[in-house]
Amino acid sequence: MLLTVNNMHVSYGAIKALQGISISVKGGDCIAIVGGNGAGKTTLLKIISGLLKPSEGSITFNNKNIVGMEPYNVAAEGIAHVPEGRRVFSALSVLDNLIMGSYLPSAKKDRSQSLEYMFSLFPKLEERQHQLAGTLSGGEQQMLAVARGLMLKPKLLMLDEPSSGLAPIIVEQMYEKLAEVHAQSSMTMIVVEQNVPVALSLADRGYVLENGSVMLSGNSNDLLNNPGVKEAYLGF
Amino acid sequence: MKNVKTSRQEIKNTAGNAMILNPRNYLPILGLALALLVPLIVTNSYYLGLINLVILFGAAGIAWNIVGGYARQVSLGHSIFFGIGAYTTTLLQIKFNISPWIGMFFGGVFAVLIGILMGMSVFRMKGHYFAVFTIAYSYVMMLLFQKFRGLTGGAEGLSVPFNDGSLAMFQFSSKVPYYYIFLLALVLIILLVQRLGKSRIGYYWTAIGQDEQAAMAIGINIAMAKHLALGISAFLTAILGSFYAQYVYFIEPFSMFSTHMSVEIALVAIVGGLGTVMGPVVGAIVVKPIAELTNMFLGNVLPGANYALYGLILIVAIIVIPNGLIVPINRLYQKLINRLERSSDRN
């Protein structure tokens, strides 16, 4: 296993955000984590990347315990977390945003290659590389956020709601790119989504979270056909 | 903290427990009674003088707290109101022989006018902007008071006319009358703020201090509420400023309108506890004597050692008790009340 999260608990004050979640990801896997607002998806990613400290539980990445590590050290271990809401550095140029993705020495040495790859993957970004990131459209910003995450050359890429706020056509493009990256580099990915069908169409496996626990897990097709999932998230 | 207490108390009151026998009622009265006896115990007028300053700054801290603690607008310009009060009263006394008892209300009104003027520009700002802006205002005030010397006496300052032992002119050679006047002012301000705290505007101030967006959604006119807060705070601060002038005998723009003065007023509220009624009193009890003690024991050792220690204590205090001293004190007070209540219940 590349990543094992075991019995994770976390609370914000009196609120229990996660109540004993366990997931595991094999190298080369792509998994989807789906569920409604407040189900704990984002919290889970934040815990993995070190932005939040759990009250209980363990995380093993690449045979190393990463619980309690600072986020920048987790990033150096090879986990890239593309946060929810794009969060591009709005007052930096597109290029500088990508450069920030390759800030770590391990990524910096391959910076020009990575840049080339990003520009081939997202030609729009090359066109706009000198523009301030804040002036990009929502879709372009999301592309930039993903590209910036890829610039880290991570072993594990975690995407938080990459479809949020995007027109369907853009979501589709985005997921096509993700599928392409996954296929080309067999990069391990975790995709957190509210847009259940799209996420499950990309992922091999999925976890359904509700109220901070895993309600269901299994391979994507099984989940898509699960009547409970259908009712709760697909509206039928 | 305060809020939990009041609501719990309200429940008790509706249960018909509002008796003098309730420790919630008799403890403050006991405290006040003790306070009345202080001049009999503290006969050294230096120490009584120190206590007087504690009371005065405690009251000023409460007045500051209306803006800084409830509505959470970090004012570092309260020396303006303090100074306006001090100057108006003293000038009226010097030029027209108007008693400070009357003059201070003029001072209060002027301060409110200045407050409204300030409010027009500062209430669009938050946090650091607001703080620095109020500092700039106090500098402008200081410079204006220095510049228009014909009216204000300029940098030379003003001496409060010495008038031995006259209640009508607010002058006493003993510290005792000052003590009772200041104490009365403090009690009245506590009562007022407590009352405000339980009124619509008090709820509105606290709400604004917590979340302006949400406050607007329930129909709170932010600008109006803030102006009211600044106005009341300015008025009270000006009254206390005129007390201060009468008490210190001499005022000059450089110290009256200084940021140092604003910081001292705000500091008692912060050390004591933001947005609480009694916090500033606790803060003043701690802050003022520390400044005196460091000066008393280190003032003659090495120049600067006293203030260096004061600064250090300040830093440590802010880091160790960021929420103010009132929190642990309140906890103890609650414990005391609970214990007393339990013992009376048993009876």
Add this chain to the structure above:
Amino acid sequence: MNKKLLVILSLVLLVVMLSLTGCGSSDQGKSEDKSSGEKQQGSENKVDEVVVGVLYPTSGNLARLGGAAQDAVKLAAEDINAAGGIKSLGGAKIKLEITDPGSTPESTKSASERLIQTKKVSALTGDYSSSLSMVTSEIAERAKIPFVTASISDKLSSRGFKYFFQVSPKGSMFGETQVRFAKESLVDDMGVQPKAAIIFEDTTYGSSTAEGLKKTAEELGFDIVLNEPYQAGFTDATPLINKIKGSGATILFPVSYLTDAILIQKTTKLMGVDIITVGGGAGYLMPEFRDALGADADGVVSVASWNKDVNKPGIEDVATRYKEKYGEFLTEHSGEAYAATWVIAHGIEKAASTDPTAIRDAIAELIVEDGMAGGIMPGGNIEFDETGWNKNVHPVIIQWQDGEPKTIYPAQDATSEFRK
């Protein structure tokens, strides 16, 4: 809290307060009497020490000169004690209680009261800053403790205080002396009516000096083309010098503290403004003035309330020993502080008592003649008029000569010649 109850209680409090204030002053009077009575009994012409409170600011903006003055007081106390202490009290030693009044009226009030109430001082000296002396004198007057100061504001002695004594010249006299000197030594040679510029720092010291300047300049027929206060402690004198230059003034009377004085002096020179400067005290005669200007300091003229080479017996000895002990020359405020301490000592000697009121009465009658220790103020003997001011004192004019401030005017005090 039960509101009604508290309201009633505060009304009770109000009544109590009013009744107490009614008899407050008489109460206080009684206790005062008692304590002074005890003191007198205790003194009995033989005591070990007399406590003198010393208030010089050693922190904040006033620390520089406050510290130096405090040193001078210490030296004076040593001298007094070395000379056998207070002989009328059986050789009682002067014990200094030193405290830092800070730089605000409030801190000065606290410090003054602390000394009076907790240290049982017989007399007070200090402050040097007129603003702070305004406060200490109020406290001292109420507590009936004599306060001897070297602060210069005219206001100080204008309040009819009984316990206040001012050894130094009054602020308004400085300006007068500056202008008279200019008239006699400089202007009369110029042959034209001078255009004068007066600029003064916006402080008590600055404005009271400037008043005298303006009055005398007008009297002596100067054409005042500029008369303005400026903000003390500026970072750049160029705008101000520009203004002076633009005014067409030929003689400049700046009343400035050190940093401004240096910048004005330097900037005037650098900008090539051709103007005669007669400085207004304080900043112009500190060691740092010379250190900063180097050779350019030489020739600079300024008014001073005191100087270390004023024509008075014993002054050289004091100045030399001060310099040996504290490493810098004795400046005007420090010299006056030294004299003020001796005034207190002579007063106690004369009163033969540690009782403040007795000392006050003695100082009011005191004459410190030339030759008596501490009689080092310019002018005649040190003696106080009914307002408490040393009526014989006057300011002097100094000139920097070979790195030292030399007294050059008026003739009776001068020890050096004016170098043009």
Add this chain to the structure above:
Amino acid sequence: MSTPILSVKGLSKHFDGLKAVDNLSFDVFKGEILGVIGPNGSGKTTTFNCITGYYKSTAGEVLFDGKSITGRTPDFVAQQGIGRTFQVTRPFGDMTVWENVTTGAFLRTMHLMEAKKIAEQEVEFVGLADKINVVARSLSIIDQRRLEFARALATKPKLLLLDEVMAGLNAQEVDEALKLVHRVSAMGITLVVVEHVMKVITSISNRVLVLNFGAKLTEGKPADVMSTPSVIEAYLGKGFGDYVANC
């Protein structure tokens, strides 16, 4: 369902060239529950913010009870009788539940005791009675939503705008919340409900308004709207459309 209580006419809101709301017009009728759906970023919350005065609209007009409230401040709008909740809850953190709601009740009364009484009722109404003296900061998200609901109700609104109040609730909690919404509606308060969860919208709305790219895609009865192809396309995505087709 006769007279419109709220009329939005040609409303536009642009941020630095981005058209968050684009020439949007719709009516809300007295007593109805209007559901508003649309993908993330389709302008639902921005519309709310324009109506309630948090944003100054770039163009257009908003009429409430026949009176223009265009460009008025949020507090004015609230005083007129429009209550709202926030997508991300905004309780007054250091105040208790009771105090939070009392603050709201003060909009309609000057007296503390009366305000507290109103507040107590509303707190009970939303089912927070057992937590009435709890400091709002320490409530769970769901209880914070209830609190906001109660606080808005305490202002006695004629129209209540609910911004994703069901988000993050489990099935049972959603049912409870739906009951609550129905009870509010039964009290005669007009409701506009923004939701993400389709099921919620279909089960409570009298009518549904669908937004896409800041403009109205369609409006109508829930069942009709749900079967409109363009809605399926825009809201659920083409992929999902395909998926549905394949089923």
Add this chain to the structure above:
Amino acid sequence: MAEIVPQIIVSGLLIGGVYALVSVGLSLLFGVVDIVNFAHGEFLMLGMYTTYWIWVFSGVDPLITLIISIPVMFLTGALLMKYLFKRVIDASPLTQIFLTVGLQILLQNVALMAFSANYRTIQVVYNEIVWNIGGVTIQISRLIAFFIAILLSIILWLFLTRTDMGKAMKASQLDRETAKLMGINTDKIFMIAAGISAAITGAAGTAISTFFYVFPTVGVSFGLMAYITVILGGLGNLKGAFVGGLLIGVAEAFGVQYVGADSGLLLAFIIFIVLLTIKPQGLFSKGVA
């Protein structure tokens, strides 16, 4: 009187350059770490004392002391960040203000204890030289200070825009959490930012030490100017701080000339209040939320 306008502008600009550098230092710390340091003027004071003492003991030109004073001040700033500012990064502005006010009192008085209240001056030859260009007098030492201010501002600008670390600083300012996710050690970045803030402010002190004096409270007036300037330019906006500094310098010079010698600051402050009342977010803020 119009012929002195160029002189007023030049004088104002020269001192404004120093205000600008001090303000840029303050703005940097605020921009990156979100702390308003009320002890900022004391960095200037410490820088001046460092320069003074090196000059006393070695006799080298004060400008050369920058080689030592910059690292010393950098370290001071970085350590303050690590042990003090870091504790209040997420606290309310109120807490931050009072912590740094405490620091200000502490630093001033420690300086008083260590160095006494004496005014110290440094003697350099070029302090005595002036240029007269078309009736405008320029004091060389002030011109040098101005150029140091410009030079350091340019170096800082290049650092922030051209180096990875500079960009990382900006990134941390914009979004601390996301910066961490990129592997940027924001704690370290904050220490460096505080270090640079202290170092360039100290360097401003060095620059003015050739024509100004050192004493324990020398930083107060410069600090005050910096707060005003930084707010004027928009908190955290370096360009705004720089232009604001120049503007305040010029406004002050005009105030002295045309309003009254005691009204330079008054004019500057009133301009400040009026401008900010019109544009509360500062002159150079962009409309970006």
